[in-house]
Amino acid sequence: MDDATARTRLQNMLGDLERSIAVLRGDPVAVRERSAADAGADLTDADRTRAMLDVATRQRNAVLSALKRLDEGSYGRCLDCGRTVPEGRLEARPEASRCVQCQAKRERRR
Numbered sequence: 001m002d003d004a005t006a007r008t009r010l011q012n013m014l015g016d017l018e019r020s021i022a023v024l025r026g027d028p029v030a031v032r033e034r035s036a037a038d039a040g041a042d043l044t045d046a047d048r049t050r051a052m053l054d055v056a057t058r059q060r061n062a063v064l065s066a067l068k069r070l071d072e073g074s075y076g077r078c079l080d081c082g083r084t085v086p087e088g089r090l091e092a093r094p095e096a097s098r099c100v101q102c103q104a105k106r107e108r109r110r
């Protein structure tokens with residue numbers, strides 16, 4: 001995946017996340033758009049909404065930092081070991097900042 005493709009995908013993700021976050025925070029305009037788009041979505045459960053907001057916010061931060069790495073020219077390299085993150089991983093998760101091994105290590109430490 002080249003940088004231009006990565007940037008487009010990240011920017012699309014960012015747009016989606018911004019919209020989701022606005023909806024989850026209860027922005028009235030976004031809520032209206034959303035309920036038109038997928039009527040029946042149950043957003044009344046406050047805990048679930050908070051959890052989703054949490055995930056969306058974390059993901060948005062990951063996308064933003066991936067875009068920053070694109071600008072700096074370090075995109076696609078693992079933050080921890082410096083090796084190239086495999087193409088397949090970036091295809092699945094363009095915002096990934098670490099190779100599978102280093103990510104697994106971090107998650108174990110948590």
Ligand SMILES: [Zn+2]
Pocket residue numbers: 078079080081082083098099100101102103
């Ligand atoms: Zn690594």
